[in-house]
Amino acid sequence: MFVKNVWYIAAFDKEFEQPFVARRLLDVPVIMFRTSDGVLAALDDLCPHRLMPLSSGKRIDDELQCGYHGMKFSAEGHCTCVPGQANIPSAATVKTYPLVSRHGFAWIWMGDPSLASPDLIPDIHWHDSPDWACSDGYHHFNANYRLLNDNLLDLSHETYVHHRTIGNHEELSIANYPATVTTEADCIVRAHREMSNIEAPPFFAMVLQPKGLINRWQIAVNLVPSLNITVVGVYPVEEERASAFAAHVLHLLTPESETSTHYFWSFVRNYRLNEIELTNGIQKASAATFDEDKIIIERQQKEIDARGKQVPGVAIRVDEAPIRARRLLEQRLKAEQENPAYVVAPPTLVPEHSYAVL
């Protein structure tokens, strides 16, 4: 089940340099494009005549033409041409979805379109802010989005899954540092850890250069249903916290289906902004880290499917944040079922200078 009345990331803005983008979202095949006026359009990817996906046809100016019999549809989903006849059947329309550009992403609203206020788009402005440098990418996971939320809210797995990238040695397991978990406004869970005087894992050693001991913090933030941010900070123990290398890792999940997820991600930093080599290095290292998660999480989905069981099974302490977030999610799904007009305005997710308030 999916929360419907919420904005999901449908694409990076930059993808609209192509004539169109076709993507399954919440189990609906959607075709999206930017018109010559710069307006974003999203339609069901389906010709109502013979069920051909419009994406197997072509774009002509600001219209989509079916590749089988040549019917054309406007950005508003109206049929504008049926070859061989002058009149257009009234049923020849294609459903459209609100699609809005903000923070460098295209956001789609799959629920009741009358509720689709752009004010409900969460603030993740760091992604295209000049004060932050950005390394971004996309992963496809064959797993339900809940399993990715779980993973992102319990960073203790870094020690075991990511020992080659962002994890610590096992003797210094992240799980040993207790997380403070808080819930906010019925839609946000935060899990906050401080780790002092530790060795820098490989990824941070690359970024910080001096390979000595560091202080490190991390705050995992989850906004219902599937927007996650990892606020991370590290600095050499001999320096000041205010000089920390701070980063926000945006994990922007959009369900493709019940068992697959689009994972748009963006690692933004406040540090050495203009070093393109570093930007590229972070891009590669982040992709490698999410590759490690993909193996684990897809395997987990396979076991869930094969055994007909759900996770979590036996609960342990590190599950606190994931379990709280699942509870908020289920509440939201129920609220939306009971009241189809139910929407939630997302609060501020992270203060601009996260280290200042921690």
Add this chain to the structure above:
Amino acid sequence: MFVKNVWYIAAFDKEFEQPFVARRLLDVPVIMFRTSDGVLAALDDLCPHRLMPLSSGKRIDDELQCGYHGMKFSAEGHCTCVPGQANIPSAATVKTYPLVSRHGFAWIWMGDPSLASPDLIPDIHWHDSPDWACSDGYHHFNANYRLLNDNLLDLSHETYVHHRTIGNHEELSIANYPATVTTEADCIVRAHREMSNIEAPPFFAMVLQPKGLINRWQIAVNLVPSLNITVVGVYPVEEERASAFAAHVLHLLTPESETSTHYFWSFVRNYRLNEIELTNGIQKASAATFDEDKIIIERQQKEIDARGKQVPGVAIRVDEAPIRARRLLEQRLKAEQENPAYVVAPPTLVPEHSYAVL
């Protein structure tokens, strides 16, 4: 569902140079061979002992031997040998099907064998007539045969699907030329179009050589359940209709299963009969054209399966012939269910010189 009491193409005659041909027809695995006396035989491709396909054994003289325990079966489906014992169990028989050679094809009857009169075989004599030159081939489509019928009865798709081969420019869309659709004898639908003074599409330009304006006609013929002929004629506008390049394209469909179809095809022409290079060129161009259809139609079947919907959805003018043919097909299926002895003698499909009567 399949019409059973009808002759379907099972193979090209020339395939019987091999020891046997194994093919699934109407969801039944069948093994076929030509005996040393030249008689065609068709049997269930299944040893009744342990369910091994006879086609995974071998042919010995005019018998089929199972590859597991060596039991042998005659062309009539009788067991002639059980290794290790003298007596043959009476249940050790294999079902047979009428299989007849005509017009260069082997025709099979999967319904009640007592009704299988060879007089019911449709006349498609052009395929092996000395007055016509033939380019033939086979395609396998992962789609229900109805979708292929639809496609063959609505040639307006040529403009969009076949613009590289037999289609016209969009401004000259075939859909702009109205089709006259007629129904005949409860089993034939014809859709007839005349297109005057048009540019020759690439395929016809290759055949006609002079690349000027042409007159063109096409008649799509469908015989229930799945035999289609496209009668095509083209001639330079400055010449006479009686001198036209005329061709019959035979699209002989046999259901493999509910979602796959054997597509035997043959392009026969009345023109430049002895030019082998032309024959080969038409063969290649036809295959390329059907490759284009295959992409569209298999995609359509996939969408039908994924969405649990049927086509047509919204109907447009060009659907007239496909809709009429589907109606005749459903009537025939119903008639056969109500009367298992229901058969239809196919009328003449096309006059010998189609241009003469048009």
Add this chain to the structure above:
Amino acid sequence: MFVKNVWYIAAFDKEFEQPFVARRLLDVPVIMFRTSDGVLAALDDLCPHRLMPLSSGKRIDDELQCGYHGMKFSAEGHCTCVPGQANIPSAATVKTYPLVSRHGFAWIWMGDPSLASPDLIPDIHWHDSPDWACSDGYHHFNANYRLLNDNLLDLSHETYVHHRTIGNHEELSIANYPATVTTEADCIVRAHREMSNIEAPPFFAMVLQPKGLINRWQIAVNLVPSLNITVVGVYPVEEERASAFAAHVLHLLTPESETSTHYFWSFVRNYRLNEIELTNGIQKASAATFDEDKIIIERQQKEIDARGKQVPGVAIRVDEAPIRARRLLEQRLKAEQENPAYVVAPPTLVPEHSYAVL
């Protein structure tokens, strides 16, 4: 359905040189290892926390660590460590199975563990006896174990399936030599054939060197549910039976699932014990022979699945032993269902010197 209260081969002993062995047995994913004390352990291959297979984690000393959150489990299935917390949840346990080493194999008991007496392990001591030379291997078959039992109890198929290896010419079909079939102790079927004065098939010619006429015998033994032995003997007609080349071919089947089977095999001989080249030659020839069976039997399973039918269909004389064995198997399954404590002590399968008693 599987007989549960019985010892199945889970692995060769030698496989435990690896840190662990993971294998699906009777549709249960199991992880097995040998502790530093030499004790064999078998556990469900599943972390109870988040459903990750323990085999996708790692072995640390005599414990298994989950690769996701680092929980550790002992050979007894107890959780010994949860990173981030001192107390261990009582539900954090993993099911274990009796696993015992004998005759060079690890035997597992998937039924009621209180009944798992090692006295119930069948005697197949030849496999690691110094009086016998052994060539062994493993095949995976995508087929129900019953189809392999059938195949091993009816050796008449050698003529057709194995004509390149162990079969005779068709004129000398094995089926022509009648088999004497006997049943014993409600759990053993034997089918015994004597073939005198025949040509040596390629496999035996390789072993015996003189390529003249031989006397040959074979006894197929099946112990419910799926342990098979082929006792074979051959000697040149001019020599004495007591000098025969005797071999026991052990076909030790363990169901992986309803449609797949682990096939552990071992060819042991009493002859030219120290000739490594011969040992290797037999290994290769046996593997090639079972490759031939695999093609047939997997095809048979595919046809059974596709047609929703069971074998045998029409029964013939060579089916006598397979049918008797299937009957004993179904009786055993029924007995175990009616009495969950039902066990059977396996009788002696083969006398030490088989040729002496025949």
